Amino acid sequence: MWDMNLLRKITRRSPNEQIVRAFVSITIFLLFLITISRTIRRERIISNARIFDIEITLKDMQVIDRLDNNEHIGADSENFNC
Numbered sequence: 001m002w003d004m005n006l007l008r009k010i011t012r013r014s015p016n017e018q019i020v021r022a023f024v025s026i027t028i029f030l031l032f033l034i035t036i037s038r039t040i041r042r043e044r045i046i047s048n049a050r051i052f053d054i055e056i057t058l059k060d061m062q063v064i065d066r067l068d069n070n071e072h073i074g075a076d077s078e079n080f081n082c
Contacts, residue, residue, distance in 0.1 A: 007015040032051075039045055056064075 004015045007018050011018060013021075032049075039048065
């Protein structure tokens, strides 16, 4: 059972907003672990973790989206031979 009074005191937002925000944070963290943490080099891990201090506007995302031409960068994960 959620302690609604405690949730209201944390950020002075509705408990529903806080719960949704918590789930979004968890989802972002899991996506980060899945997609970015493939490196074992310490400096790359630190560099990759610093992505949360930048803001990307909707206009920026639209420009980035137009760059997608369905080409791979790096190894072909579908035809990888060990």
